[in-house]
Amino acid sequence: MSFEIQIGGISDGEPIPSKFAFCAGAEMGDNLSPAISWSGAPDGTRSFVITCSDPDCPSDGTDVNVEGRTVPASLPRVEFVHWLLADIPASCTGLDEGADADGIVAKGKSVDGGACGGARGRNDYTGWFEGDPDMGGFYFGYDGPCPPSNDEIVHHYVYSVHAIDTDSLGLGAGYDIAELRAAMSGRVLASSSITGTYTLNPALS
Numbered sequence: 751m752s753f754e755i756q757i758g759g760i761s762d763g764e765p766i767p768s769k770f771a772f773c774a775g776a777e778m779g780d781n782l783s784p785a786i787s788w789s790g791a792p793d794g795t796r797s798f799v800i801t802c803s804d805p806d807c808p809s810d811g812t813d814v815n816v817e818g819r820t821v822p823a824s825l826p827r828v829e830f831v832h833w834l835l836a837d838i839p840a841s842c843t844g845l846d847e848g849a850d851a852d853g854i855v856a857k858g859k860s861v862d863g864g865a866c867g868g869a870r871g872r873n874d875y876t877g878w879f880e881g882d883p884d885m886g887g888f889y890f891g892y893d894g895p896c897p898p899s900n901d902e903i904v905h906h907y908v909y910s911v912h913a914i915d916t917d918s919l920g921l922g923a924g925y926d927i928a929e930l931r932a933a934m935s936g937r938v939l940a941s942s943s944i945t946g947t948y949t950l951n952p953a954l955s
Contacts, residue, residue, distance in 0.1 A: 752790050752940075752942075753788065753789075753913055753940035753941070753942050754788065754790055755786060755787065755788045755910075755911045756787050756789075757784050757909055757944050757946075758784055758785035758847060759784060760909070760944060760946040761944070761946075762945055762946075763945060763947070764946060764947065766894075766895060766907060766947065766948045770782055770783070770784050771894040771896065771948060772854060772875075772893050772894045773895070773896035773897075773950060774950075775950065778854055779894060781851055781852075781853055781892075781893060781894050782847055782848045782851060782852060782853075783833070783845065783847070783848060783849055783850040783852075783891070784847060785845065785846055785849075786800065786844060786909065786911065788843060790940075791840070791913045791939075792913055794915050794939055795840050795913040795914065795915065795940075796840050796914060796917045797836075797837050797838055797916065797917055797919075798838040798842065798868075798911055798912065799835065799836045799838065799911070799914055799919075799930070799934065800833060800834075800836075800838065800845075800868070800910070800912075801831070801835075801908075801910045801912070801927075802832040802833035802907055802908065802909045802910070803829050803830060803831045803832060803907070803908055803927070804829065804830045804832060804897070804905050804906065804907050804908075805827060805906060806827050806903060806904075806906055807828050807829060807874075807905075808821050808825050808827065808828075808898065808901065809826040809827060809828045810825060813898075813900065814900070814901075815899055816900065820900045820901070821898050821900055821901040822902055823902040831871075831873050831874045831926075831927045832874070832892065832907065833850070833873060833891065833892040833893075833909075834871025834891070834925070834926075834927060834930055835850060835864055835891060835892075836868060836869045836871060836919050836921055836933075837867075837868055837917070837918045837919060838868040839866065839867055840917075842866040842868075849865035850864065850865040850868075850892045851891060851892040851893060851894070854893070856884060856885055856887075857885060857886065857887030858875065858876065858888045858889035858890060858893075859890050860890065861888070861890045861923050861924045864891060865891075869918075869921060869925075870891040870924075871891075871924065871925045871926060871927070871929075871930055872890055872926050873889045873891070873892070873893055874889075875889035888924060890924060895907055897948060897949060897950055897951075898951075899950040899951055901949070901950075901951055902954075903954075904947050904954050905947065905948055906945050906946070906947055907945065907947070907948060908943050908944075908945045909943060909944050909946070910941055910943040911941070911942055912934065912938050912940070912941045913938065913941070914934065914937050914938060914939065915937050915938075916937055919933035919934065919937070920933060
């Protein structure tokens with residue numbers, strides 16, 4: 751039996767429902783973390799890691815959401831991290847909808863309280879909102895899609911679960927994606943992913 755994940759309401763290659771998004775049209779989204787489950791973990795699995803990232807983030811934010819401008823498809827893209835949850839106990843085989851995010855929390859959720867006892871990492875809204883007096887802060891755990899409304903491309907969101915051969919990766923509180931990847935190196939027994947799409951550009955919907 752191979753290691754596989756399932757996500758409630760998100761099918762591979764299909765649009766992500768707006769209830770899982772940080773932004774929905776001109777409004778803020780429900781920002782619910784999706785229900786996610788996994789099965790077929792290999793022998794020796796002692797914990798799990800969940801990640802979600804968007805590889806289509808603009809590398810230059812100059813034109814992002816600027817009226818009368820577009821973010822061109824030709825612009826180089828970089829990764830934007832939306833969800834980091836490590837050290838999920840091997841006894842846990844899934845999370846309910848809303849378990850790691852149930853709405854938008856201005857200035858970010860606490861580093862504590864990760865779903866199923868998992869350790870929350872820092873997502874990239876931390877940098878995006880840096881300097882914003884209303885929203886600036888440290889964003890931990892899940893915060894969903896909010897691509898530029900004037901982007902010429904549809905964004906892809908890769909939800910992954912990784913089976914790990916140790917109970918804990920020994921990460922510090924509020925770790926980032928680079929620290930997580932370094933800690934996971936050589937410890938991943940299996941991984942499975944589902945990629946959903948999302949756009950706020952009416953011309954692409």
